[in-house]
Amino acid sequence: MNPYVLAILLSSLGLGTTLTFASSHWLLAWMGLEINTLAIAPLMAQHHHPRAVEATTKYFLTQATAAAMILFASTTNAWMTGEWSISNLSDPLASTMFVAALALKIGLAPVHFWMPEVLQGLDLLTGLILSTWQKLAPFALIIQTAHNINPLLLTLLGITSTLVGGWGGLNQTQLRKILAYSSIAHMGWMIIVIQYSPQLTLLALATYIIMTSATFLTLKMSLTTKISTLATTWSKNPMLASTTALVLLSLGGLPPLTGFMPKWMILQELTKQNLPIIATTMALTALISLYFYLRLCYAMTLTVSPNTTNSTTPWRTQTTQTSLPLALFIAATLGLLPVTPAILMLTT
Structure with a gap:
């Protein structure tokens, strides 16, 4: 262009x-x-x-x-x-x-x-x-009008989105479709808490943007769009393969990675609002999403694609892609959990 x-x-x-x-x-x-x-x-x-x-x-x-x-x-x-x-x-x-x-x-x-x-x-x-x-402009409007919207409607949208986002991604083989369902599930987490704490919605949106950027840039760097081609990544770039597995686990919300922070704080806020059943439902739907992230990790780092050599590729065409944004996003995706106390101070 x-x-x-x-x-x-x-x-x-x-x-x-x-x-x-x-x-x-x-x-x-x-x-x-x-x-x-x-x-x-x-x-x-x-x-x-x-x-x-x-x-x-x-x-x-x-x-x-x-x-x-x-x-x-x-x-x-x-x-x-x-x-x-x-x-x-x-x-x-x-x-x-x-x-x-x-x-x-x-x-x-x-x-x-x-x-x-x-x-x-x-x-x-x-x-x-x-x-x-x-996602930014629509979320700005939702945050401005959340106090006028029926709370039951927002809760239903949130739970349905996390459920569909987890369920839909289970049987996919295309990485972009998996990331689309991941996006739907993350939007559900943001919507469910918007009526109680808009600051947590902004925090969840910021961490989602960081993690998704890291994932997309990784896929672009390794030129993969299908699960079947993920297994060849380790022989081309072992370091990228290992950090990608951690990025995917961060998207799934596992501690001690950045993705755990918004989920933890949202569940805490829902519990404070005397909504233990909704909080439990959200935690269970997060497990469904975690399954397909683990599936990607398994395909990428724990399986070896059929090839003649078991060592890393000794030659590789030099990429012209810039790797600085990728490095910054991966660092933010993996290491922001320790700043949680500072964020708690800002959001309360």
């Missing part, structure tokens, strides 16, 4: 998200979401592959549907209350419609069906943008 066009598209992505962050008026927030959608569509279809074009079309249709629902919900709310302010979402019909639209935008279950299909059709870097940056 032409570098000037790429610069315009990436700056439009930044502009759309910033516009939604900064807006207190419904139409301005909606406009930011639309700029975001229109800016990422050419990035998704840049390879002109039928699969990429199909993914772009699916993504555009779902995002357009969600945007229309947001516009309808905000108009209904303005009609009922006489205000266009985001903080004043007092009409129950409008708030329910608004949550449904934003759930469709970020891929929460039960309106998640587009997410694995779209992510499977994209290259890894565009998939990374879709899984991380594109």
Whole structure:
């Protein structure tokens, strides 16, 4: 892609998200979401592959549907209350419609069906943008309006998403689909606690972005998109294979890795709110997700692909990919748990 066009598209992505962050008026927030959608569509279809074009079309249709629902919900709310302010979402019909639209935008279950299909059709870097940056603007709106939304609806969305995210990833062989289901499960963790502690939602979103970035950049570095090709990684780059196993365990939420921190604090908050059954359910659904992360670790580090030599490859074509972002994200994914006390001070 032409570098000037790429610069315009990436700056439009930044502009759309910033516009939604900064807006207190419904139409301005909606406009930011639309700029975001229109800016990422050419990035998704840049390879002109039928699969990429199909993914772009699916993504555009779902995002357009969600945007229309947001516009309808905000108009209904303005009609009922006489205000266009985001903080004043007092009409129950409008708030329910608004949550449904934003759930469709970020891929929460039960309106998640587009997410694995779209992510499977994209290259890894565009998939990374879709899984991380594109979640920021809708989450900003959900956090601003969470106090006006029915708590039961948010709890149901959260539990369904963690369950579907764990269940859906079990039988997959394509890594991008597994990461899509992983994203759905993580979104469920963020949504369940948003009504009690929005700071924990932001913490979970930040750690999710760090861990997912590390995973996508690792897959891009090793040029793998299927589980079957993961087994050859160790002979090409043993160090990367071992750190990737730890990154996947961090995504699953195992201590002493960074991914344990948000899950631990969210379960603690749910217990404080006298919701032990919901907290137990969330912990059990996390075990389902952990199974497919362990499956990836097993395929990557504990199995040897059929080959003639049992040593590491003595030669390897030099990669031109920059490895600094990957190194930074992996370090953050593996080692941020000790700063938990400082984060506890900030969130309480």
